[in-house]
Amino acid sequence: xxxxxxxxxxxxxxxxxxxxxxxxxxxxxxxxxxxxxxxxxxxxxxxxxxxxxxxxxxxxxxxxxxxxxxxxxxxxxxxxxxxxxxxxxxxxxxxxxxxxxxxxxxxxxxxxxxxxxxxxxxxxxxxxxxxxxxxxxxxxxxxxxxxxxxxxxxxxxxxxxxxxxxxxxxxxxxxxxxxxxxxxxxxxxxxxxxxxxxxxxxxxxxxxxxxxxxxxxxxxxxxxxxxxxxxxxxxxxxxxxxxxxx
Numbered sequence: 254x255x256x257x258x259x260x261x262x263x264x265x266x267x268x269x270x271x272x273x274x275x276x277x278x279x280x281x282x283x284x285x286x287x288x289x290x291x292x293x294x295x296x297x298x299x300x301x302x303x304x305x306x307x308x309x310x311x312x313x314x315x316x317x318x319x320x321x322x323x324x325x326x327x328x329x330x331x332x333x334x335x336x337x338x339x340x341x342x343x344x345x346x347x348x349x350x351x352x353x354x355x356x357x358x359x360x361x362x363x364x365x366x367x368x369x370x371x372x373x374x375x376x377x378x379x380x381x382x383x384x385x386x387x388x389x390x391x392x393x394x395x396x397x398x399x400x401x402x403x404x405x406x407x408x409x410x411x412x413x414x415x416x417x418x419x420x421x422x423x424x425x426x427x428x429x430x431x432x433x434x435x436x437x438x439x440x441x442x443x444x445x446x447x448x449x450x451x452x453x454x455x456x457x458x459x460x461x462x463x464x465x466x467x468x469x470x471x472x473x474x475x476x477x478x479x480x481x482x483x484x485x486x487x488x489x490x491x492x493x494x495x496x497x498x499x
Contacts, residue, residue: 257481257484257485257488258482258485260310260481261478261479261481261482261485262478262482263310263311264310264474264478264481265475265478265479265482266310267292267294267310267311268471268474268475268478269475270292271292271294271471272468272471272472272475274290274291274292274315275464275467275468275471276468277290278290278459278464279459279461279464279465279468281457281459282457282459282460282461282464283456283457284355284457285354285355285356285357285369285454285455285456285457286322286335286353286354286355286356286454286455286456286457287322287354287355287431287457287458287459288317288318288319288354288427288433288458289317289318289457289458289459290315290316290317290318290427291315291316291317291318292315293315293316294310294311295310295311296310296311297310297311317422317425317427317433318458319422320458321337321338321455321458322354322455322456322457322458323455323456324336324450324453324454324455324456325453325454325455325456326452326453327452327453327454328452329452330388330389330390330391330451330452331357331358331359331360331366331389331391332356332357332358332451332452332453332454333356333358333391333395333415333449333450333451333453333454334356334449334450334453334454334455335354335356335417335447335448335449335455336448336449336450337447337448338419338447339417339418339419339444339446339447339448339449340352340353340354340417340418340419340420340433340441340447341353341354341355341356341374341375341415341416341417342374342375342415342416342417342418342440342441342443343368343372343373343374343375343432344372344373344374344375344380345372345373346372349434349438349440350375350434350440350441351372351428351430351432351433351434352418352420352425352432352433352434352441353368353431353432353433354455355368355369355454355455356449356453356454356455357369357454358374359371360383363382364382364383364384364385365380365381365382365383366380366381366382366383366397370430372432374415375415375416376397376413376414376415376416377413377414377415377416377443378413378414379413381397381412381413381415382412383397383399383412384399386401386402386403387399387400387401387402387410388400388402390409390451391415391449391451391452392451393448393449393450393451394414394417394445394448394449395414395415395416395417395447395449396411396413396414396415397411397412397413397414397415398410398411398412399412415449416443417443417444417445417447417449418441418442418443418444418447419441419444419446419447420435420441424436424437
């Protein structure tokens with residue numbers, strides 16, 4: 254029996270999955286530091302009876318586009334953008350470490366430096382606490398220093414240094430929370446070569462135009478798979494008629 258129906262069905266299923274990925278990327282076109290998700294597919298020959306040209310579509314390991322987004326100057330003291338390759342380390346509540354490019358940092362009620370979602374930013378010497386009534390400056394190497402707005406004369410006070418890492422992108426995987434982690438669950442070593450820019454944020458690396466074009470192409474591909482299923486149905490109906498005559 255020809256496996257056309259299974260070939261077209263698997264193709265349609267994975268086109269819908271790719272459409273969902275593209276829609277998610279498009280929804281995050283304005284998300285700070287977002288890395289576009291990528292789906293990779295491969296063809297697997299159908300085993301058993303049928304034409305040798307028939308093949309299933311299966312997912313390969315999904316990945317991400319790690320190219321940098323455009324830097325946007327904000328002038329905000331706690332905004333940090335990683336320049337080139339590298340990541341900001343985040344200390345999770347369970348003690349593990351995750352990584353992000355979203356440098357829109359905040360301070361908690363007790364002054365702890367956190368991400369926009371409330372996760373603790375990791376420093377090389379532990380979490381960093383920002384005291385009240387200070388002006389914060391982020392150095393190119395990730396050093397956090399402050400100057401009091403109440404004490405005169407005001408002297409610079411170094412609070413710590415952001416933990417900046419640069420593990421191989423092939424060893425990183427995106428979690429459900431949008432943060433990246435090493436595949437083996439370990440913590441990456443700090444890399445002194447990673448540089449940051451204070452008062453700036455990195456935009457998403459998703460191209461809205463490319464994503465819209467992809468969605469149109471995927472819709473047309475889905476229509477093609479549906480046409481193949483219709484052809485398979487017509488072929489089966491014609492075969493039944495011929496057999497009935499015999």
